[in-house]
Amino acid sequence: MQIEVKNIEDLKNVVECIKNSGKNIIILSGTLGSGKTTLVKEFVKLLGLSDEVTSPTFAIQNVYGEKVYHYDLYNKGVDEFLALGMLEELEKEGYHFLEWGEGLEDILKLYGIDYLLIKITLEGDKRIFECQN
Template sequence: MKFEIKSIKDLKKVINCIKKSSKKIIILSGTLGSGKTTLVKEFVKEEIKKDEVTSPTFAIQNIYEGNIYHYDLFNKGIEDFLSLGMLEELDKDGYHFIEWGEELEDILKRYGFEYLKIIIKLEGDKRIIECQNF
């Protein structure tokens, strides 16, 4: 499914796509500043009414109430993700948002994890967000 996003309010369409999916692992793909963390923030805000969401760029993982896990592989990368035992974390009940997780896709497939991939593209003053099931 593709969505045209012109404002924060439009992210509700993408959040509904995530909630309707049976996949609880969500790979977030997009350029720096495209809105990956903003999407997670809006999801967390809707689920648990919490505004304080930041990207776990240096920590690699943030955990929010309601079993919402947020990972960022931008600085640490896939090697650190695996060596820190984060792959086992994906077995936990809840939503798992992984920013910059494209390199992780082959590993997820190899271990039988199903996931939703969200691709964010900037086009002028709007964003095009596509949700793909794997």
């Protein structure tokens, strides 16, 4: 499913796609500045949480409330994510957003872990969010 996003309000459609997917592990794929962290911010806001959402680029993981886990593998990479035992974090109840987590797809499949892939592309003044089950 492709969702065109021209403003912050349009992100509610992507949030609904995530909720309706029935999946709690979400891999966010897109270039720098494509809106990965902004999507997580809107998701947290629409859940009614008041936590400040920031990119976990240097921390590798941020947790919002007890429901949302936010990871960023940009600096650390998949190998360090695995070496730190972070794969086990994905077993916790809640939503798990993985920025730059494309390299985890084969590992998740190997262990039978279901996930939703969201590819974000820029097109002029809008973004296209493609939810791939």
